[in-house]
Amino acid sequence: MLLTIDISNTHTVLGLYRGTELVHDFRIESSKGRTADEMLVLLVSMFELRGVAPADVTASVLASVVPQLTDPMIAACEHAFGRAPMVVGPGTKTGMPILYETPREVGADRIVNALAAFERAKGGVIVVDFATATTFDCISPKGEYLGGVIVPGIRIGAEALFTRAALLSRVPIALPTKVIGTSTEQAMQSGIVLGYVGLVDGMVRRIKEELVFPCRVYATGSLASPVAEACARIDEVLPDLTLEGLRLLYERNKS
Amino acid sequence: MPRAAPNASTTTSVGGGVDEQPERQVLVVADVGNTHTVLGFFEGAVLIHQARIESARGRTEDELHMLLRRIVALTTRERLAVVGAAVGSVVPVLTEPTIKGMRAAFGVEPLRVESSMDVGMKVVYDDPRTLGVDRFANALAGYERAKGAVVIVDLGTATKFDCVAADGTFLGGAIAPGMRIAAEALASRAAKLAGVPLVRPKKVVGRTTETSMQAGILIGWAAMVDGMVERMRAELGPAMVIATGGLAPLVQRDAASIDLLVPELTLEGLRIAYQRSVGVR
Numbered sequence: 001m002l003l004t005i006d007i008s009n010t011h012t013v014l015g016l017y018r019g020t021e022l023v024h025d026f027r028i029e030s031s032k033g034r035t036a037d038e039m040l041v042l043l044v045s046m047f048e049l050r051g052v053a054p055a056d057v058t059a060s061v062l063a064s065v066v067p068q069l070t071d072p073m074i075a076a077c078e079h080a081f082g083r084a085p086m087v088v089g090p091g092t093k094t095g096m097p098i099l100y101e102t103p104r105e106v107g108a109d110r111i112v113n114a115l116a117a118f119e120r121a122k123g124g125v126i127v128v129d130f131a132t133a134t135t136f137d138c139i140s141p142k143g144e145y146l147g148g149v150i151v152p153g154i155r156i157g158a159e160a161l162f163t164r165a166a167l168l169s170r171v172p173i174a175l176p177t178k179v180i181g182t183s184t185e186q187a188m189q190s191g192i193v194l195g196y197v198g199l200v201d202g203m204v205r206r207i208k209e210e211l212v213f214p215c216r217v218y219a220t221g222s223l224a225s226p227v228a229e230a231c232a233r234i235d236e237v238l239p240d241l242t243l244e245g246l247r248l249l250y251e252r253n254k255s
Numbered sequence: 256m257p258r259a260a261p262n263a264s265t266t267t268s269v270g271g272g273v274d275e276q277p278e279r280q281v282l283v284v285a286d287v288g289n290t291h292t293v294l295g296f297f298e299g300a301v302l303i304h305q306a307r308i309e310s311a312r313g314r315t316e317d318e319l320h321m322l323l324r325r326i327v328a329l330t331t332r333e334r335l336a337v338v339g340a341a342v343g344s345v346v347p348v349l350t351e352p353t354i355k356g357m358r359a360a361f362g363v364e365p366l367r368v369e370s371s372m373d374v375g376m377k378v379v380y381d382d383p384r385t386l387g388v389d390r391f392a393n394a395l396a397g398y399e400r401a402k403g404a405v406v407i408v409d410l411g412t413a414t415k416f417d418c419v420a421a422d423g424t425f426l427g428g429a430i431a432p433g434m435r436i437a438a439e440a441l442a443s444r445a446a447k448l449a450g451v452p453l454v455r456p457k458k459v460v461g462r463t464t465e466t467s468m469q470a471g472i473l474i475g476w477a478a479m480v481d482g483m484v485e486r487m488r489a490e491l492g493p494a495m496v497i498a499t500g501g502l503a504p505l506v507q508r509d510a511a512s513i514d515l516l517v518p519e520l521t522l523e524g525l526r527i528a529y530q531r532s533v534g535v536r
Contacts (some may be wrong), residue, residue: 008446065447101462107447132445134471138460147462150448151471152441157432160440164414165289166346167387168430178417179486182427183381191416191431191483198482199475203459206474206509223353 004246005073006109007064009132010155011222012073014043015243016052022240026049027222032068036075043080046223060085061250062110063242078098086250088112093253097144099134104146109242110137114145115220116245120238124215125208126178127241128200128234130223136203141213149203154196154223161192175226197230275466278336279303283361283460284525287344287353288389289365291501294323295522296335302519302526304331312348320354327360336415340365341529343388343521349375366529368392374531377424386425390417392524394425399527400517404494406487407520408480408513410502412436416483418491429483434476434502441468476502477509 002017007030016024026046044054060077062085064070070087077085086092088108096115099105109129114137117127124141128134130153137148152160154173162170171188177196181187204217219228222239228237238244275287283298283301287310296304306326314322327335340357342365344350350367357365369380370386378393380386389409394417395405404421408414414505417428435453442450451468459474461467484496498506498513499520507513 065445067447099462102464105464133441133448133465136471147460148467149471149475150458150464150467151435151439151475152432156444157437157502160415160436161430161432164433164436167385168413175277178490179289179429179483180422180427181429182379184385184430187428187430191414191429194486195414195429195431195479195483198486199479202478202482203471203475206459206478223285 001052001056001058002023002250003060003081003085004243004250005060005062005064005076005077006112006242006246007062007066007069007073008038008109008222009066011131013031013222013243014046015240016057016102017243017247019045020247022243024052025240025243026050030066030069031058032066034069034072034077036072039072039076040079043076054080057081059083059250061088061246061252062086063112063246063249064087065107079166086253088246088249091168092249094249095143095252096139099144099146107135108131109133110148110243111145112249113137113220114139114239114245117216119142119244119248120218121216124209124211124213126204126215128204128217128219128221128228129242130154130219130221130228134200134221134223136207136214138207138211140211146211149207151199151203154227156191157196161188177232193227197243200227200231201233204231215219263427276334276478278333279369280337280338281335282341282526282529283337283357284343284522284529285357285365286389286392286521286525287346287349287352287520289346292349292353293522295327296327296331297522297526298397300526302522304333304335305519307481310349312346313482314349314352316352316355316359319352320359321359324354337363339363339381339529339533341368341525342366342523343368343392343528346390347388362400366532368525368528371530372528374528375423376419379424379426387415389521390428391425392521392528393417393499394524395527396517396520396524397422400496400497400515400520401521403489404498406484406491406494408484408496408498408500408503409521410434410476410480410500410506414476414479414513416487418487420491429487431479431483434472434505438468438472449508452481453502455505455508465512473505474509477506480506480510481512503518
């Protein structure tokens with residue numbers, strides 16, 4: 001089986017593939033201080049809980065946007081599976097031209113998403129990934145990565161609001177029943193969630209106006225719900241897009 | 256010590272001007288916000304001077320007394336005779352110190368503006384006491400300007416949307432995170448993303464991390480404003496859209512829904528609340 005590992009700023013998501021089928025997936029906190037030994041315990045224990053022996057993992061592939069967690073995860077994989085993971089980085093063959101002024105700056109997760117999205121859409125596509133940041137990535141009909149947009153994520157924005165505004169207390173991030181709130185709780189729920197729906201739909205509209213080709217719009221990421229479902233301009237929500245991209249990348253680079 | 260004004264024994268002259276200049280009688284309003292406290296000086300309905308201080312949570316009334324007196328003397332050459340004062344605060348720990356500081360600095364009893372007061376605007380809110388007074392003031396001034404249904408967008412620490420119906424009834428609104436605090440949160444939480452200057456990039460689709468983030472923040476918040484206004488108008492019917500707040504100029508170009516930018520809207524609302532509650536027409 002192939003283990004795919006996506007280390008993001010908030011969560012680390014792991015997916016186990018048998019062939020092209022995702023058979024297990026689990027997530028752990030991207031706690032910045034985690035050691036290699038801790039990571040090893042977590043990996044092996046999560047496998048055991050699902051009845052998977054570490055020996056069944058024949059290969060692993062990793063993309064990380066958290067530098068301090070990359071080496072501990074590599075070490076944990078080496079120990080658990082007897083071989084180092086393939087690490088997605090500037091040298092990785094993606095088959096996708098990166099039309100970025102500074103290709104090394106593009107987060108590994110964004111390239112991985114772009115790859116999986118283009119494979120699925122077989123044409124122009126925008127990927128919206130909802131996590132600590134919400135990223136919008138644009139791929140041309142020829143499969144070129146064109147760049148994108150980075151917005152503060154819905155949760156960190158809401159947390160900043162709860163912390164910084166003296167009279168505002170915490171509200172759950174859920175779709176409100178109406179846009180014009182008649183209590184401070186309702187007003188915040190409307191502003192945080194419907195405000196973000198407006199932001200995403202408006203961003204997609206403006207991106208499409210600038211790109212001259214038609215494109216599909218996919219959403220992914222741990223915070224996609226409940227915003228993505230409410231966005232009129234998102235065509236599909238694909239929770240496993242990043243893992244899928246890691247699998248594709250591994251297939252293209254394994255020889 | 257306060258200098259006694261020769262022609263108005265009940266007022267305190269606080270301006271930095273020379274004695275030969277005629278005194279101008281002013282109302283001072285203080286808008287105590289989460290980031291800044293803005294002081295507005297109105298001669299009648301005209302805002303003739305403004306000053307801004309940090310809303311530092313630990314400030315004492317003595318500090319505020321000194322600061323308020325000196326800031327006026329040092330920021331204007333006019334001789335101002337303070338004839339009234341009003342405070343609207345959304346920072347409870349600063350409300351009393353600001354009222355006492357203004358009383359000491361200007362020699363008048365400040366009116367504490369609250370959303371539950373009756374100044375001729377019907378408020379539909381579950382508990383009007385919990386409506387932030389900045390939103391109440393914005394609604395008062397916004398309706399006065401629009402003379403009809405209005406959506407007010409205040410871009411500051413938070414991004415606030417408030418709706419007033421054609422008949423002048425306050426209907427409620429929405430509160431979203433402010434663009435600057437969200438941008439700061441992103442820079443501090445994402446390991447590879449640093450803070451960027453809030454300058455609009457030329458294109459929406461960025462080809463560097465910096466321009467991608469700038470588009471996300473500036474064009475993203477403009478999109479949020481347009482989207483919320485569209486949803487609110489669907490419930491409210493046709494309405495004018497007035498933007499205010501320190502960050503409003505940054506999104507105005509991209510937010511097509513904004514009809515008018517009025518930076519001093521909150522101050523204006525506090526003035527209207529004061530004048531209506533003391534019976535000045």
